[in-house]
Amino acid sequence: MVESIITIAVAGLLAGFIFSMPIAGPISILITSNALKGRLRYCILVSMGSFIADFTYVFIAVFGLTKLYSFYKPAIPYIFAVGSLFFFYLGYRIIRTKIDIENLEDKSHLTEKIQKKEKGAFYTGFMINFLNPTLFIGVLTSSFFVISLIASLGMNTGGLAGKMDQNVKEISKIEGKKVDNSKVLSIEQFDSFQKLKGKGHQQDETIYPAYFHLIISVCYAFFISFGSILWFYLLSFMIVRYRQQINIKIISVFIKSLGIVLCLFGLFFGYMSARMFITL
Numbered sequence: 288m289v290e291s292i293i294t295i296a297v298a299g300l301l302a303g304f305i306f307s308m309p310i311a312g313p314i315s316i317l318i319t320s321n322a323l324k325g326r327l328r329y330c331i332l333v334s335m336g337s338f339i340a341d342f343t344y345v346f347i348a349v350f351g352l353t354k355l356y357s358f359y360k361p362a363i364p365y366i367f368a369v370g371s372l373f374f375f376y377l378g379y380r381i382i383r384t385k386i387d388i389e390n391l392e393d394k395s396h397l398t399e400k401i402q403k404k405e406k407g408a409f410y411t412g413f414m415i416n417f418l419n420p421t422l423f424i425g426v427l428t429s430s431f432f433v434i435s436l437i438a439s440l441g442m443n444t445g446g447l448a449g450k451m452d453q454n455v456k457e458i459s460k461i462e463g464k465k466v467d468n469s470k471v472l473s474i475e476q477f478d479s480f481q482k483l484k485g486k487g488h489q490q491d492e493t494i495y496p497a498y499f500h501l502i503i504s505v506c507y508a509f510f511i512s513f514g515s516i517l518w519f520y521l522l523s524f525m526i527v528r529y530r531q532q533i534n535i536k537i538i539s540v541f542i543k544s545l546g547i548v549l550c551l552f553g554l555f556f557g558y559m560s561a562r563m564f565i566t567l
């Protein structure tokens with residue numbers, strides 16, 4: 288059992304770190320834009336907020352609480368609508384930001400307004416991931432891929448590989464025929480991962496205690512979320528440290544571009560919301 292916990296912990300840490308690297312995601316955009324302003328503490332609080340949402344989604348996906356998805360699915364159009372407005376608001380705030388590199392190192396420059404923004408950073412990080420309905424399917428897909436991969440390499444997953452396979456099948460049944468009407472929430476992408484169950488994969492027939500699945504699910508959820516925080520901390524730290532070597536005009540243009548991308552996320556979420564409401 289100890290071997291499987293260590294395996295899952297390492298796999299989760301690496302997966303969380305690597306999957307967080309693309310800078311195109313909403314959390315990455317928010318952290319990058321604020322790191323360029325020198326707000327390291329703000330970036331850390333945002334990543335901690337996203338950690339809570341990530342942990343929740345990953346735990347639900349790997350532990351097998353797929354019945355909750357039946358209740359979550361009808362709310363997806365409304366979540367898309369709220370998320371659209373939220374991303375538009377964040378994008379607008381980023382675009383309107385004025386950069387003053389010289390005063391960022393001055394502690395007296397931290398006015399009450401900026402301190403209030405930092406207090407809301409944790410909440411913002413949580414809401415960005417919580418209001419992203421595609422995150423659950425994305426987490427389920429990536430977790431199924433990672434766990435199936437390490438199982439196919441002959442590593443002990445503590446029975447998590449078999450449970451993930453069952454979870455994916457249950458979610459596919461919940462999606463039903465409607466899956467063809469929404470590429471965003473498509474379960475068909477799981478089919479390509481079935482190749483991982485080839486010759487190298489061996490069925491784990493070990494009998495584990497009833498509580499062990501809970502332990503290993505919490506372990507995987509924690510470490511994949513922690514890996515994400517680790518990446519975002521390193522990203523924000525490096526940007527904050529070396530940002531003064533970049534021309535302020537370039538920083539300003541780049542930040543505004545990130546704000547525009549966040550607004551495009553809002554447009555996309557708004558489009559998906561309208562599309563789902565029409566098909567109801």
